Amino acid sequence: GKAIWVIGGDNAVVENIEFSAITVPDRNGAGIRHEGRNLVVCNGYFHDSDEGILGGAGDVLVEYSEFNNNGYGDGQSHNMYILEADRFTLRYSYSHHARIGHNVKTRARENFILYNRLMDEESGTSSYALDIPNGGLSVVIGNLMQQGPRTDNYSMVNYGTEGLLEGRQHHLYVVNNTLVDDHGGGRFIQAASATQNVAITNNIFVGNGPVLSGPASTQDSNLQTTDPGLVSVAEYDYRLLPDSPARNAGTTPDTTNGIDLAPVFQYVHRSNRETRVADGAIDIGAYEYVP
Numbered sequence: 001g002k003a004i005w006v007i008g009g010d011n012a013v014v015e016n017i018e019f020s021a022i023t024v025p026d027r028n029g030a031g032i033r034h035e036g037r038n039l040v041v042c043n044g045y046f047h048d049s050d051e052g053i054l055g056g057a058g059d060v061l062v063e064y065s066e067f068n069n070n071g072y073g074d075g076q077s078h079n080m081y082i083l084e085a086d087r088f089t090l091r092y093s094y095s096h097h098a099r100i101g102h103n104v105k106t107r108a109r110e111n112f113i114l115y116n117r118l119m120d121e122e123s124g125t126s127s128y129a130l131d132i133p134n135g136g137l138s139v140v141i142g143n144l145m146q147q148g149p150r151t152d153n154y155s156m157v158n159y160g161t162e163g164l165l166e167g168r169q170h171h172l173y174v175v176n177n178t179l180v181d182d183h184g185g186g187r188f189i190q191a192a193s194a195t196q197n198v199a200i201t202n203n204i205f206v207g208n209g210p211v212l213s214g215p216a217s218t219q220d221s222n223l224q225t226t227d228p229g230l231v232s233v234a235e236y237d238y239r240l241l242p243d244s245p246a247r248n249a250g251t252t253p254d255t256t257n258g259i260d261l262a263p264v265f266q267y268v269h270r271s272n273r274e275t276r277v278a279d280g281a282i283d284i285g286a287y288e289y290v291p
Contacts, residue, residue: 001025003033003054010037010058014044022049027072030054041065043271051077052095056085056108063091064271071099075127075152082106091115092265092273098126100152105131109168111138115267115286120148120182121236127153133162135170135195142263142276142286144238146180154183155213160192171197175253176263178230178238178286181207190214201261202250204228204238204285221251223284239287246284253282 001024005014012034019031030051032041037058044065046052052067060082067079078101082088088108094117095103103118103126111132118129129145132138138159147156156179164170172191179188188205191198191214198217205211205224212219229244231237240246253261265273266287276288283289 003030005031006033006035007039008035012036012038013040013042015042016044018045019052020047020049023072024050027074028054028077034060046070046079051081053080053082056082056088058085059087059089060085060108061089062093063089065093066271067093067095067098067103069097069099071101073099075100078102078105080104082108084108086110087112089114092267092271093117094269094271096121097124100125100127102126102128102131104129105133107134109136111136113138113140113143115142115265115273117144117267117269119144119146119236120151121146122148123150124148125150125152127151128158129156131158132172133158133160135160135164135168135192137169137257138172139259139261140172140174141176141261142266143177144236144267144286145177146236147183147186149183151183151186154186154209155188155190156181156186157189159190159214160195161190164192164194169257170195171257172199173256173259173261174198174200174203175261176202176250176282176284176286178204179206180233180238181209185209187213199256201253202282202284204246206230206233221249221284223249228285238285240283240285240289242289242291244289247289248281248283250282250284
């Protein structure tokens with residue numbers, strides 16, 4: 001009644017496994033239900049189920065993986081739902097077309113969302129691309145995020161709106177991402193009013209909606225426009241064109257809380273990465289222009 005694999009032990013590593021078509025009476029049947037401590041998932045494919053991954057404690061790392069069309073459709077289940085982990089890292093992964101729920105939802109104390117593609121595309125009905133409802137130290141670097149015309153929610157990134165938990169650092173760093181609002185009029189980032197710090201640097205925001213709904217923030221070298229100079233917004237290819245206004249227009253990100261915020265990789269479709277190599281000043285957005 002929980003999942004295909006219920007993992008109760010610690011330090012599990014799951015590689016090269018596909019999980020699909022799971023549903024249970026409680027409407028949260030998962031590919032993996034994680035009940036131990038520390039989990040690594042590499043090159044997984046989770047699709048067409050109530051949940052992709054549910055649970056999490058200790059350190060949870062998901063990389064080079066794809067999540068597609070998970071969620072019962074009631075808004076309570078998601079492509080992935082990380083619970084009380086100490087640290088959650090999602091990198092080089094593709095999460096898309098969650099059914100009403102979120103493409104990524106995490107309640108972890110610390111979150112590192114790095115170089116992923118989180119999208120609804122044309123037909124998706126997900127709510128948030130990224131939901132961090134209880135805050136915590138959260139670093140969001142180098143991601144491609146898109147809100148489709150059929151989205152169930154008008155915000156793309158949500159932080160802390162279900163309550164900022166005590167005993168955490170409530171800092172949100174959003175650096176060198178490309179966010180595209182194909183719904184129109186949505187909010188790019190929504191943060192709880194008591195958030196200690198929101199730093200938004202070197203991001204491309206495609207659309208006319210507000211960049212941030214929430215507390216005062218530090219915003220440096222962001223580009224909000226409807227003409228960003230990307231290869232093809234319609235085909236979700238967000239690499240830069242030679243004449244893009246994002247080229248050489250960024251600010252070198254700082255090291256904050258002991259974390260180097262400068263992007264070192266960039267997402268390669270499908271569920272992969274490559275090294276990001278700067279030529280002159282850093283470009284704005286998730287990609288550095290390559291001739």
